[in-house]
Amino acid sequence: MPKTLGDQRHDALIRYLVEKRGEAGLKQVELAERMKVYQSFIARLESGQRRVDVVELVKLGEVLGFDPTEIVDRLAKMSK
Numbered sequence: 328m329p330k331t332l333g334d335q336r337h338d339a340l341i342r343y344l345v346e347k348r349g350e351a352g353l354k355q356v357e358l359a360e361r362m363k364v365y366q367s368f369i370a371r372l373e374s375g376q377r378r379v380d381v382v383e384l385v386k387l388g389e390v391l392g393f394d395p396t397e398i399v400d401r402l403a404k405m406s407k
Contacts, residue, residue: 331378336402341375343398347391348373361390 331337348358355373359366371377379387381395388395 332375336405337378338375339405340379340398340402341373343401344379344387344391345373347387347393351391353391358390362386 348355351358353361355369356366359369362369368377372379372383384395384399387393
């Protein structure tokens with residue numbers, strides 16, 4: 328299994344999520360409260376220290392107001 332942390336697609340996903348949180352006007356702690364997780368979970372996610380699983384991506388989409396299929400499609404089209 329290839330390494331995904333630090334992969335260009337992973338980095339693009341993280342940038343996208345940080346951007347969406349900013350557009351939603353939420354601080355990490357506010358997003359964490361809505362996701363029912365600790366703020367440190369959001370910090371590790373946004374710093375690229377942990378992967379985002381598909382269920383988390385769906386929940387992030389619900390909370391931040393984006394369609395997760397759009398970012399998945401964009402990542403799938405990125406060159407390897």
